[in-house]
Every structure is written in C-alpha cells, then in structure tokens.
Amino acid sequence: MLMVIEPCLNEIDIMTSNPMTFAPDFGRAMTHFEAQPTYTVSPLHHMALQGQEVLVKDETQRMGLGAFKALGGPYAIARYISDQWQANKGEKLNAARLQDGDVKAFAAEMTFVCASAGNHGLGVASGARDRGAKARIFLAHTVPKSFGARLESYGAEVVWAGDNYSQSVAAAVQDAADTGATLLADGTWQGYTELPKLVMEGYCVIAEELRTQLAKAGNWPSHVFLQAGVGGLACAMAYMIRHNWPVQPEIIVVEPDAAECLQASHRAGEPTNVTGPDSNMGRLDCKEPSMVAWHTLEKCHVSYQLLSDAEAEAGANMMTHLGVATTPSGAAGFTALHKRLAEFADVPEFLPLVIISEGQV
Numbered sequence: 001m002l003m004v005i006e007p008c009l010n011e012i013d014i015m016t017s018n019p020m021t022f023a024p025d026f027g028r029a030m031t032h033f034e035a036q037p038t039y040t041v042s043p044l045h046h047m048a049l050q051g052q053e054v055l056v057k058d059e060t061q062r063m064g065l066g067a068f069k070a071l072g073g074p075y076a077i078a079r080y081i082s083d084q085w086q087a088n089k090g091e092k093l094n095a096a097r098l099q100d101g102d103v104k105a106f107a108a109e110m111t112f113v114c115a116s117a118g119n120h121g122l123g124v125a126s127g128a129r130d131r132g133a134k135a136r137i138f139l140a141h142t143v144p145k146s147f148g149a150r151l152e153s154y155g156a157e158v159v160w161a162g163d164n165y166s167q168s169v170a171a172a173v174q175d176a177a178d179t180g181a182t183l184l185a186d187g188t189w190q191g192y193t194e195l196p197k198l199v200m201e202g203y204c205v206i207a208e209e210l211r212t213q214l215a216k217a218g219n220w221p222s223h224v225f226l227q228a229g230v231g232g233l234a235c236a237m238a239y240m241i242r243h244n245w246p247v248q249p250e251i252i253v254v255e256p257d258a259a260e261c262l263q264a265s266h267r268a269g270e271p272t273n274v275t276g277p278d279s280n281m282g283r284l285d286c287k288e289p290s291m292v293a294w295h296t297l298e299k300c301h302v303s304y305q306l307l308s309d310a311e312a313e314a315g316a317n318m319m320t321h322l323g324v325a326t327t328p329s330g331a332a333g334f335t336a337l338h339k340r341l342a343e344f345a346d347v348p349e350f351l352p353l354v355i356i357s358e359g360q361v
C-alpha cells in the first residue's frame with residue numbers, strides 16, 4: 001500500500017516564497033487547541049457498511065459548534081490577535097494571556113468580516129466573541145433566516161447580501177475594503193492568501209488527531225474520501241496525509257455535480273470557476289475554488305468524484321441511520337464511498353476513511 005509521492009512543499013516554492021504554497025505550522029495549531037477548555041479529540045468510529053469496515057471521523061460535536069469549521073475561524077482569529085499584539089507590544093502571547101482583559105480590550109477594536117454558507121460564519125462569530133472582538137457576517141438571501149439568528153446569538157452582526165454565496169463573498173470583500181475591517185475568508189484568491197492559510201492550519205488538527213488514532217489502532221486507511229467546497233478541508237487533510245502519514249492512501253476529493261470547481265480546475269490546469277444550479281449540499285456549493293487549496297491538491301495526487309443531490313440526500317439518511325446524524329454536505333465523503341463500494345470489492349486490504357464534517361442542523 002506504500003506509494004511513492006512527491007512532497008507537497010517543494011524547494012522552488014520555499015525559495016520563491018510562493019503565496020500559493022501551503023506550509024502550515026500544524027504543531028502550533030495542536031498546541032493552541034490543547035490549551036482550550038472546549039477542546040477534545042473527535043471520535044473515530046469503526047462502522048460497517050454492507051459488510052465493509054469503514055473508519056468514520058466524527059466532527060459533529062466539534063468544540064460545541066457542531067462542525068470541523070470550529071477549528072478554522074476561531075484559530076485564525078486567535079493567531080491574528082496574537083500576531084498583532086506581538087507586532088504592537090513586543091510580547092508573545094500564550095493561550096492564558098489571550099484571555100486577559102488588556103488583550104481583550106485590544107481585540108475589541110477589531111472587526112472580522114466574512115461571508116458564509118454556514119459553518120465558517122459560526123466559527124468566525126464564536127471566535128470573535130471568545131476573544132472580545134466583533135464579527136460581521138454576510139449571508140446570501142438563500143441562507144435560512146434561522147441561521148442568521150444563530151449567528152446573532154454569538155453576538156455577530158448579520159448582513160443579508162446577494163442571491164448566492166459568491167455575491168455574499170463580494171459584499172464581504174467590499175465591506176472590508178470600505179470599513180478597514182479584517183476580511184477572514186475561508187477561500188483564497190490572487191493577492192489574498194494569508195489569513196485563510198491560518199484557517200486551514202487549524203483544520204490540520206483533524207489529520208494529526210487521526211494520525212495518533214490510526215497509529216494506536218495499527219490500521220491505516222487505503223482510501224480517504226474528502227468532501228470539498230472551496231477546498232480548505234481537503235487541502236489541509238491531503239497536505240498532512242502526504243506530509244507525515246506513514247502509510248499512503250488514495251485521496252478522493254468529493255464535490256457536488258453542481259459545483260465541481262476543484263475538478264474543473266484540475267482538468268483546466270488552472271483555477272477555474274464553474275456555474276451550475278444550487279445544490280442541496282449547501283456547504284459544498286462553491287463555484288470558485290480556493291487557489292491555495294487547488295494548488296496544494298494538485299501536488300498531493302488526489303482524484304475527484306462528483307455527487308448528485310439525490311445521492312447526497314440518500315447518503316445523509318444512511319449515515320444518520322448508522323448513528324451519526326448529519327446532512328448531505330456532512331455525509332458527502334461517505335456517500336461517495338457508498339456509490340463506488342462495488343468497485344472496491346476486489347481491492348486487497350481496502351479500508352476507507354470518511355469524515356462526517358457537520359452534525360444535523
């Protein structure tokens with residue numbers, strides 16, 4: 001099962017400080033979370049799907065927010081505040097100092113702005129609240145009103161803008177430019193890469209937890225299915241798997257057929273936007289890839305798979321019946337596995353790993 005792979009980070013990238021290079025300091029992300037009172041390692045379940053063992057990393061309870069995104073925005077905010085403090089005051093902050101009144105008063109001057117189809121907004125809202133900062137979240141009119149209320153319960157200001165996710169992103173970018181607020185997107189584009197890299201650095205914690213859990217079990221997956229929106233989760237996972245997992249699996253990136261921006265970019269050999277109808281996999285319904293994520297995935301030798309809305313709905317129901325209540329987005333990696341299960345019947349030592357990326361909402 002050992003494959004020869006190219007490292008994700010090559011010397012040319014290091015020498016040119018290519019902004020598209022993802023080289024996370026995942027150790028400091030682990031250190032950060034291990035100091036947080038709400039942090040626990042998320043469970044790794046062993047489930048059976050038609051007689052096939054499946055490893056299921058369950059992100060549905062992550063840090064009380066109910067999705068892996070709790071590792072992204074809140075971490076980037078904590079890092080940003082620490083970096084700004086150090087630049088201004090010359091003091092390096094540890095986790096305990098971040099909670100002190102003088103640091104919170106400093107953070108209270110900051111407003112973090114983003115667009116969200118769901119979980120990233122929650123991460124930014126809760127991360128800002130926890131550090132004493134402000135958050136302003138832009139939501140497209142297609143997002144359920146109840147979600148706006150949930151964000152407001154975290155103290156965020158909610159602005160309804162645009163008919164789809166891309167339009168809400170454009171509104172958030174404009175707002176940050178007009179007001180001087182800090183844009184904290186989960187996607188990256190030309191000229192905007194550094195804060196979203198911190199978001200993805202936070203997601204690396206999932207892969208590090210898995211590395212420990214799998215080493216303990218002595219059982220490494222042969223195939224990892226990763227659902228993608230802009231590609232941040234897939235990027236962080238693929239990077240870490242190729243970086244330090246001792247047994248190399250195949251990596252399959254799963255997208256809605258209505259939003260295949262990463263696969264289209266792979267085919268075109270450059271970041272490519274797509275058009276399509278709205279998908280019921282709302283969190284994955286991104287028509288524009290994260291450039292850094294795509295650039296990284298290209299180096300990690302991944303393959304791609306698409307899902308229809310009907311498949312996604314059925315897969316979410318199946319996983320919910322198996323015991324982890326989730327959504328079409330949360331189950332998409334599992335659904336992609338189920339769709340192709342027969343294909344893997346003759347693969348020796350076939351052991352799939354999926355991530356349930358959010359709980360039922």
Ligand SMILES: Cc1ncc(COP(=O)(O)O)c(C=O)c1O
Nearest residue numbers: 228229230231232233283357358
């Ligand atoms: C539950 C869930 N799964 C997967 C994703 C995809 O993550 P990314 O946009 O980083 O690819 C998201 C993004 O919001 C999400 O909320």
